[in-house]
Amino acid sequence: MSIRVAIIGPTGYTGLWLIRLLQGHPEVELTYLASHREQLPNIAEEFPVLVGRCDMDCRPIDPRAIAREADLVFVCLPHRAAMNHVPALLDAGLRVVDLSADYRLADKVLYEQVYETTHTDPRNLTRAVYGLPELVDRRRIAEADLVANPGCYPTGAILGLAPLMQRSLIHPEEVVVHAASGITGAGRAVKPHLHFPEQNENYGPYAVGAHRHQPEIDQALGWVRGQPTGVLFVPHLLPIDQGILETIYCRPSDDQVTEEDLYEGYAQAYAEEPFVRVRRTLPNVKQVRDTNFCDVAVRLVQGRVVVIAAIDNMVKGASGQAIQNMNIMFSLDETMGLW
Amino acid sequence: MSIRVAIIGPTGYTGLWLIRLLQGHPEVELTYLASHREQLPNIAEEFPVLVGRCDMDCRPIDPRAIAREADLVFVCLPHRAAMNHVPALLDAGLRVVDLSADYRLADKVLYEQVYETTHTDPRNLTRAVYGLPELVDRRRIAEADLVANPGCYPTGAILGLAPLMQRSLIHPEEVVVHAASGITGAGRAVKPHLHFPEQNENYGPYAVGAHRHQPEIDQALGWVRGQPTGVLFVPHLLPIDQGILETIYCRPSDDQVTEEDLYEGYAQAYAEEPFVRVRRTLPNVKQVRDTNFCDVAVRLVQGRVVVIAAIDNMVKGASGQAIQNMNIMFSLDETMGLW
Amino acid sequence: MSIRVAIIGPTGYTGLWLIRLLQGHPEVELTYLASHREQLPNIAEEFPVLVGRCDMDCRPIDPRAIAREADLVFVCLPHRAAMNHVPALLDAGLRVVDLSADYRLADKVLYEQVYETTHTDPRNLTRAVYGLPELVDRRRIAEADLVANPGCYPTGAILGLAPLMQRSLIHPEEVVVHAASGITGAGRAVKPHLHFPEQNENYGPYAVGAHRHQPEIDQALGWVRGQPTGVLFVPHLLPIDQGILETIYCRPSDDQVTEEDLYEGYAQAYAEEPFVRVRRTLPNVKQVRDTNFCDVAVRLVQGRVVVIAAIDNMVKGASGQAIQNMNIMFSLDETMGLW
Amino acid sequence: MSIRVAIIGPTGYTGLWLIRLLQGHPEVELTYLASHREQLPNIAEEFPVLVGRCDMDCRPIDPRAIAREADLVFVCLPHRAAMNHVPALLDAGLRVVDLSADYRLADKVLYEQVYETTHTDPRNLTRAVYGLPELVDRRRIAEADLVANPGCYPTGAILGLAPLMQRSLIHPEEVVVHAASGITGAGRAVKPHLHFPEQNENYGPYAVGAHRHQPEIDQALGWVRGQPTGVLFVPHLLPIDQGILETIYCRPSDDQVTEEDLYEGYAQAYAEEPFVRVRRTLPNVKQVRDTNFCDVAVRLVQGRVVVIAAIDNMVKGASGQAIQNMNIMFSLDETMGLW
Numbered sequence A, B, C, D: 001m002s003i004r005v006a007i008i009g010p011t012g013y014t015g016l017w018l019i020r021l022l023q024g025h026p027e028v029e030l031t032y033l034a035s036h037r038e039q040l041p042n043i044a045e046e047f048p049v050l051v052g053r054c055d056m057d058c059r060p061i062d063p064r065a066i067a068r069e070a071d072l073v074f075v076c077l078p079h080r081a082a083m084n085h086v087p088a089l090l091d092a093g094l095r096v097v098d099l100s101a102d103y104r105l106a107d108k109v110l111y112e113q114v115y116e117t118t119h120t121d122p123r124n125l126t127r128a129v130y131g132l133p134e135l136v137d138r139r140r141i142a143e144a145d146l147v148a149n150p151g152c153y154p155t156g157a158i159l160g161l162a163p164l165m166q167r168s169l170i171h172p173e174e175v176v177v178h179a180a181s182g183i184t185g186a187g188r189a190v191k192p193h194l195h196f197p198e199q200n201e202n203y204g205p206y207a208v209g210a211h212r213h214q215p216e217i218d219q220a221l222g223w224v225r226g227q228p229t230g231v232l233f234v235p236h237l238l239p240i241d242q243g244i245l246e247t248i249y250c251r252p253s254d255d256q257v258t259e260e261d262l263y264e265g266y267a268q269a270y271a272e273e274p275f276v277r278v279r280r281t282l283p284n285v286k287q288v289r290d291t292n293f294c295d296v297a298v299r300l301v302q303g304r305v306v307v308i309a310a311i312d313n314m315v316k317g318a319s320g321q322a323i324q325n326m327n328i329m330f331s332l333d334e335t336m337g338l339w
Helices: A013-022 A063-069 A082-091 A108-115 A122-127 A138-143 A152-166 A213-225 A259-269 A315-329 B013-022 B063-069 B082-091 B108-115 B122-127 B138-143 B152-166 B213-225 B259-269 B315-329 C013-023 C063-069 C082-091 C108-115 C122-127 C138-143 C152-166 C213-225 C259-269 C315-329 D013-023 D063-069 D082-091 D108-115 D122-127 D138-143 D152-166 D213-225 D259-269 D315-329
Strands: A003-008 A028-034 A072-075 A095-098 A146-148 A176-181 A232-237 A244-250 A276-278 A294-301 A304-311 B003-008 B028-034 B072-075 B095-098 B146-148 B176-181 B232-237 B244-250 B276-278 B294-301 B304-311 C003-008 C028-034 C072-075 C095-098 C146-148 C176-181 C232-237 C244-250 C276-278 C294-301 C304-311 D003-008 D028-034 D072-075 D095-098 D146-148 D176-181 D232-237 D244-250 D276-278 D294-301 D304-311
Touching: A003 A013, A003 A063, A013 A028, A013 A315, A028 A063, A063 A082, A072 A082, A072 A315, A082 A095, A082 A122, A095 A315, A108 A122, A108 A213, A138 A315, A152 A176, A152 A213, A152 A232, A152 A244, A152 A259, A152 A294, A152 A304, A152 A315, A176 B176, A176 B244, A213 A232, A232 B244, A232 B304, A244 B176, A244 B232, A259 A276, A259 A294, A304 A315, A304 B232, B003 B013, B003 B063, B013 B028, B013 B315, B028 B063, B063 B082, B072 B082, B072 B315, B082 B095, B082 B122, B095 B315, B108 B122, B108 B213, B138 B315, B152 B176, B152 B213, B152 B232, B152 B244, B152 B259, B152 B294, B152 B304, B152 B315, B213 B232, B259 B276, B259 B294, B304 B315, C003 C013, C003 C063, C013 C028, C013 C315, C028 C063, C063 C082, C072 C082, C072 C315, C082 C095, C082 C122, C095 C315, C108 C122, C108 C213, C138 C315, C152 C176, C152 C213, C152 C232, C152 C244, C152 C259, C152 C294, C152 C304, C152 C315, C176 D176, C176 D244, C213 C232, C232 D244, C232 D304, C244 D176, C244 D232, C259 C276, C259 C294, C304 C315, C304 D232, D003 D013, D003 D063, D013 D028, D013 D315, D028 D063, D063 D082, D072 D082, D072 D315, D082 D095, D082 D122, D095 D315, D108 D122, D108 D213, D138 D315, D152 D176, D152 D213, D152 D232, D152 D244, D152 D259, D152 D294, D152 D304, D152 D315, D213 D232, D259 D276, D259 D294, D304 D315
Parallel strands: A003 A028, A003 A072, A072 A095, A095 A146, A176 A232, A276 A294, B003 B028, B003 B072, B072 B095, B095 B146, B176 B232, B276 B294, C003 C028, C003 C072, C072 C095, C095 C146, C176 C232, C276 C294, D003 D028, D003 D072, D072 D095, D095 D146, D176 D232, D276 D294
Antiparallel strands: A176 A244, A244 A304, A294 A304, B176 B244, B244 B304, B294 B304, C176 C244, C244 C304, C294 C304, D176 D244, D244 D304, D294 D304
């Protein structure tokens, strides 16, 4: 069986990574690239790395035409734009993995506050399944028409914190997530502060306490705990292409807990997970580069719990996780095409 | 008046930076370079960037010979090696700024525990002045024969935390210092994990809760508070040459405190400091690159205090601060040669 | 059919890349990792990126044991070491792809002069097939027991020059190959000049007119021309992980030649080649990163021919090309596992 | 004596570097920053690295107002814009160092062809002195009202080639200049191909045979030879902030010439030059970083002459050289403020 796949908005970095990864997937045929640009680009002219491997021309975003040629569509549009297209895609019979933020926050009011816009598709907002397979019931993903692919920072933060919260090993209200990301995480749109000489040899914080991924992290951890929670999330930019590393500082709920107890909590939580590696040694971003792994390690120092979680923001943090979701939706081996 | 200056151990990065900075200093004459190597190097062959500017040959470490030609000596030897030479240098009548860790920890027992060696010069250990001019009484530096130049991480962490601790604005026992440093901070000695392809495009933690700079931070903050303190210090390596940025997470002691109160605390504390810039916008390492500044900003988010402190590890974190100390010791304008 | 594959010397960068690429190869089973280290490493401890994907322990270099478990062996030992093992591997019935330089130069005297050592396996030296599939008769590779995998610089230079020489479009004796390589090309062995702060933000030439890859380039171009040739080869180091770009300067043999003529020469020469992309736009190293492509473009400016050839030194320049050779040796689709 | 200095267009990288370097210059007072922006910026808000060192507000470009407060003005406007302001600045009595390209090409027709615009100030075009002090008669610079500061690539290429051409050591018509530059050389204006993830880990050619610096190189070498000349100039972008290295390939005019002869040619040519270092070892960009040096080395390999010339494009290639010119114009020590 071969899944026929379309991508809407393939000219961003997540689109490029979907194409690269899908080319190594034995059960996928990429049939349709759809762009909202007026001048429809050839994808290999847009990304010369694809010359000779994927020379497809982009076509208009026509849900019915897409549905004739595809079973599943990855939506790689910016937030706000995605929800303008998703209803028609679903109506045309397509299954959708949306890589934007538009269906990640189940609470419409919260979404509108965080993204400063009206949510125009509330009906599907409640139907969307949050596609973090290690966190949600995989059967829900398997049956979903619409999967909201998680944000990059939330993926690492949630996988790093969920075992501790599930096991009530930490004070849930005193968590600090110090996050650092490579610059593809900021997207392909040109901005003055992302001009090469501004970021090269640089490192620093941004959006302190005001990043849109924070409510997404809080929502998922609220599910885990069964009640609202709130972490302090502080993102930083790293002068590298790919990679997120989150250093998470917590207070243990029990003074008697040992580092080995904490390690065991992770080991148990992720015993069956193909893409989470519970590490004894300290992770870094290079050890997960170009992979769909999330590396996690935990330390107990000076009465504090320190968790390190590392992912590749383009793979487990975006396009790789989207394919992981697709594999689940189509009952394939979850790791297919991902290593 | 011109100060005659010697450098012992000029073949490391701190030595190189001393030479570069001193060449722009209008009141300094560099007279003696002393190396412990058997093959005494020419410094311009060691560092070709110096060709034509400083082509001096290194000479042996001979305290009396040095004392004949110099008023002050910068000791750039590794810890453990420095204390083997400092007594003779002092005895020869030289004033000493030691850039190693050997005289930073006033407590001999603590030093021996942290550096896993016997301290062979306890007499001078108690006489050394910790050369963080913004923290200590400058008159003590001015009169000192032996200044212990602070570590790079401690410089940023202490300058970032002192105003909050002095004013009791935070709970002193719940401080997390998340630190990240460029790779010159690890020195010039070749190591497998510092091989270019291992660190390029990389970022990750090391020595979690076990870095030797932590006791130094704790000692200085203890002076500020008037009682022992202990922070959680977690260093990370950045794929850049120079720069340290520390993101410091604290809990305010007073729920009613405002971000403006915190800002004012810093503004007052550093009102007279030429090298601390209290910033409204967020600092980063590039904005302090090649300068002796420490940039500090503070945010109050979700009931937490977040402090950002940035320095250049080679300048304010090492050689620049050493020159700042020299300027004070010789009653020169503190900023001379530093901008 | 599944090929059983062994790797000798998997703890260098070419070994790592072989493992990574082979894991995506549908017809390969990696059965044996052999190391010459006394302490036999676990490969995932050596390269944590492999944790959970390839946790094999290395075993001793025992040709008979390897032959029991493998059909083909990739030799990733340093030059000089490789030829000490290859005869026994062949005798044990294994087919060998040698990634070292030991079997690349057909002329024993030349090898000994360039590599400053006696060649201890002259018998197999003459039997080895130079594994540049775009240059040699693929049937020779298909039938070979021993394939000498080309050097990284030679791969780009030869592919960039062969069409011009075959068609006598340039003066063969006036060729300048300006080459620049990422630092994985220098291997994993730690060296002072490859310490991160020495190469980061750096760029410069080395081994001007004295690099060991030059005779290899000359040998291959001599085959193409039918007579000895000699280019001027000048390598430079780039502060990046992977990638080689060679800018090749030539004089056209015919004043009337047009840029389109030159382009057509390349287009024809590589019309059937899956891994050479003749480009109209200018190549760069990022467009071939992590791929087995060689991108080539040609310009005619001011009466000079300028050729640009770009490869990823770890893929087309080493491990990818080794797999391409393996595919040919085992009658698989040449591109299998490579995109 | 103190020179009062103004900068027009200080919000680009050359402006920033002028300010940084001038702050270390003992005989300069920076009195006026003039911007053509409608919203006149504060320079420290524009470049936070300057906070506390240079917090000046920009003022409008008003030649008379500038002339009241300054003796010399550095013009850091883009080409085409510069020549719109220079006449009025000269008329107001200011001496001008123009860092744009507008007065570099003495031939109006050539300028208009290369820069695709009408030259609106032909009168001053012929009066401008090309400010490459190592090449031109310094007395001309000393007396000049208007100095055209050389381009970055030409500075390295001309200094690398002039001794060979002056001594007729090479065939002047067969010169290839392979150039590579850090990305500040492309300016501060944001462009898609200079977005961090596009250039990081990248390297490749651009404007092959079509770069505007080529005619400038040819003009200067024509002065040296006494007749028109033409080199092949091929620029490349390096993933670093600062630095230009040019590898220059030539054919010796005399088969009997030795490498030592060539070296001597350079050594003699630059014996009195404070900013040219004729090197025995191979230069690289890091050895000239942040300095006003041009490092030059020469090799004779396989009958070819290979010259390597390295500069920092922001210093000797722009702002440092502008200050060198200023020093000459005001009869100061030429190296003042530059090391």
